[in-house]
Amino acid sequence: MSILILINDAPYGTEKAYNALRLAMAVQKDYAEVEVRIFLMADAVGCAITSQNTPQGYYNVERMLKSVLSKGGKVKACGTCADARGLKNLQLVEGVEISNMAELAQWTVEAGKIFTF
Numbered sequence: 101m102s103i104l105i106l107i108n109d110a111p112y113g114t115e116k117a118y119n120a121l122r123l124a125m126a127v128q129k130d131y132a133e134v135e136v137r138i139f140l141m142a143d144a145v146g147c148a149i150t151s152q153n154t155p156q157g158y159y160n161v162e163r164m165l166k167s168v169l170s171k172g173g174k175v176k177a178c179g180t181c182a183d184a185r186g187l188k189n190l191q192l193v194e195g196v197e198i199s200n201m202a203e204l205a206q207w208t209v210e211a212g213k214i215f216t217f
Contacts, residue, residue, distance in 0.1 A: 102135035103127060104211035107144040111161040112154075117147050120217035121164040128171045136173040137207050138165075139199070145182040148175070148196040162193055169195040176203060 105124055109116040124136045140147050152162040165175055176199035182188040188198065208214065 101133070101212040102137055102207075102210060104207050104214045105136070105138045106214065106216045107138065107140050107147065108142045109217065110143040111147040111152070116217040117144055117161055118159050118164070120215070121161065121168065123215065124168045124173060125164065125171075128168065128173060134212075136168060136171075137211070138168065138173065138175045139204050139207060140175065140177040140181075140196075141204075142178070142181050143185070145177045145185060145187055148177045148192045149187065150191045150193055165193050165196065169193070176207075178204070 105120050107117050107120045111117045120138070124138060127134055127136055147161045147165060150162060152160055154160045169175060175193075175196045177192065177196055179188060179198040179200055182198060192198075
């Protein structure tokens with residue numbers, strides 16, 4: 101089974117991306133047989149930018165994404181959303197793929213559960 105987590109909000113400013121990634125990490129920890137798929141849309145494409153420098157003691161979305169990826173999770177970012185924000189040609193976290201609506205549609209129909217943040 102796979103779960104699909106859609107993230108729409110920017111990496112910082114609200115805690116939606118943070119909580120979505122916390123959920124992803126908890127599923128990976130307690131349910132290793134479940135494939136975690138994350139799709140970044142709208143302002144959430146900023147979650148995939150490398151070299152995030154957060155204050156000491158503050159969560160870091162880049163590190164959280166790397167953790168999900170290192171445990172077999174898949175992360176894709178909307179190419180249209182990234183392009184609209186001037187992010188398409190920036191360095192992304194290793195393992196994050198630029199994607200499109202067709203791939204999101206495929207992930208959606210394949211998912212056992214879908215969560216939106």
